[in-house]
Amino acid sequence: MTAHPVITKDSRIPVGISACLLGSPVRHDGGHKHSRYCTEVLDRYFQFHPLCPEMGAGLPAPRQAMRLVEIDGGIRLCATHGEKDFTALMHGFIDQGLERLAHLRGFVLMAKSPSCGMERVRVYRADGEVARRDASGLFASALARRFPLMPLEEEGRLNDDGLRENFVERVFVYDDWCRLRENGVTAEGLLAFHRRHKFQLLAHCQATYRRMGPLLSDLKRRPLPVIADEYIARVMPALARRVSRGSHVNTMLHLTGFLREGLSTEDRRLIHQQIEAYQREEVPLVVPMTMLRSAQSKVEQPYLATQEYLCPYPDALGLRNRL
Incomplete structure (x- = not known):
C-alpha cells in the first residue's frame, strides 16, 4: 500500500x-x-x-461584548450591556x-x-437570565x-483524541469529494470514490455501508447527479459518527480476510494477536493497522491498495497513536 x-x-x-x-x-x-x-x-x-x-x-476590535438574546421568539445578537442590537x-x-x-x-x-x-x-432572556445553553x-x-x-x-473539542481524528479524516474525505465534483462526476469516478472509502464507511456506520451498494448498483436508472448527491448526503453524516473499538476490530478482521491466501500462518496469527490486543485496549490502533499495511505490501492485494481506511491522512499527524 x-x-x-x-x-x-x-x-x-x-x-x-x-x-x-x-x-x-x-x-x-x-x-x-x-x-x-x-x-x-x-x-x-x-x-x-x-x-x-x-x-x-464591520465591527472594530476592541468592541462591546455580545451575546445571544431571545426576544419575541427570535434570537438576536445584542450587546452584553446596553440595548445595542448587532443582528x-x-x-x-x-x-x-x-x-x-x-x-x-x-x-x-x-x-x-x-x-x-x-x-x-448560551441564550439569554431579556432580563439577563440564561434561557438555555444549546444554541x-x-x-x-x-x-x-x-x-x-x-x-x-x-x-x-480538538483536544479530544477521537473527535480530532474524526474531523481530520472527514476533511480529507470531503476534499477528495470536492475535487471529484470540480472535475465533473462520472459513473467511473463515483464508483472509484466509493471503493476508496468503502472500509472507512464500514467502520463508521455498517447500516450506511450496506445501503450504498444498492444505491450505486444501477447508475442508469436515475440521473447521475441525483445519485451522487444522495450518495454523499448519506456518506458524510455517517463518517461524522465516531468509530467504536469494536467497529475498528470488525473492519480490520474484514480486511485480513482479503490477505488470507497470501500470508503465512504465523503472519496471520501475529495480526490477529495485535487486533485482539487493541480490542483489550492494550495497544493503540496504529499497532494492528501498521501490521495490516505491512502485510498488504507483501501480498500486493490490488483492492486493498486503494483503501483509504489504511491511510486516511498523513502518518505524521500521529492521530491513530492515541486511539
Missing part, C-alpha cells in the same frame, strides 16, 4: 478558521485565542483561511460572505462565541445550513 501523498505548502487543503485561533487580535477585548495545535500541527496540512464574522460585519449587521455579513466560503473543505470554530460557537452557546452562534449556524456536508469542529 502506498502512503498518503506528500502535502506541500502549495497543496494544503483549504480550511476556514476563526481568526482569533490563529492569534489575530480580533476578539471583543482586543485579544485572541491562539491555538498552537492549529498553527503548529494542522497548518502543515491545512491552508487556513481566517475569518472573524464580527470584524467582517442585522451579522446577517448582512452572512448573506454576502457565505458563498465565498464554498471552496473550503472544513472549518475550525471558536467555542462559546455568539457568532462562531458550534454548540452549547449555535449566528455565523456557525448559517455555515452549517449552507454547507451541510462541510466538516465543522470547535477548537476546544
Whole structure:
C-alpha cells in the first residue's frame, strides 16, 4: 500500500478558521485565542483561511461584548450591556460572505462565541437570565445550513483524541469529494470514490455501508447527479459518527480476510494477536493497522491498495497513536 501523498505548502487543503485561533487580535477585548495545535500541527496540512464574522460585519476590535438574546421568539445578537442590537449587521455579513466560503473543505470554530460557537452557546432572556445553553452562534449556524456536508469542529473539542481524528479524516474525505465534483462526476469516478472509502464507511456506520451498494448498483436508472448527491448526503453524516473499538476490530478482521491466501500462518496469527490486543485496549490502533499495511505490501492485494481506511491522512499527524 502506498502512503498518503506528500502535502506541500502549495497543496494544503483549504480550511476556514476563526481568526482569533490563529492569534489575530480580533476578539471583543482586543485579544485572541491562539491555538498552537492549529498553527503548529494542522497548518502543515491545512491552508487556513481566517475569518472573524464580527470584524467582517464591520465591527472594530476592541468592541462591546455580545451575546445571544431571545426576544419575541427570535434570537438576536445584542450587546452584553446596553440595548445595542448587532443582528442585522451579522446577517448582512452572512448573506454576502457565505458563498465565498464554498471552496473550503472544513472549518475550525471558536467555542462559546455568539457568532462562531458550534454548540452549547448560551441564550439569554431579556432580563439577563440564561434561557438555555444549546444554541449555535449566528455565523456557525448559517455555515452549517449552507454547507451541510462541510466538516465543522470547535477548537476546544480538538483536544479530544477521537473527535480530532474524526474531523481530520472527514476533511480529507470531503476534499477528495470536492475535487471529484470540480472535475465533473462520472459513473467511473463515483464508483472509484466509493471503493476508496468503502472500509472507512464500514467502520463508521455498517447500516450506511450496506445501503450504498444498492444505491450505486444501477447508475442508469436515475440521473447521475441525483445519485451522487444522495450518495454523499448519506456518506458524510455517517463518517461524522465516531468509530467504536469494536467497529475498528470488525473492519480490520474484514480486511485480513482479503490477505488470507497470501500470508503465512504465523503472519496471520501475529495480526490477529495485535487486533485482539487493541480490542483489550492494550495497544493503540496504529499497532494492528501498521501490521495490516505491512502485510498488504507483501501480498500486493490490488483492492486493498486503494483503501483509504489504511491511510486516511498523513502518518505524521500521529492521530491513530492515541486511539
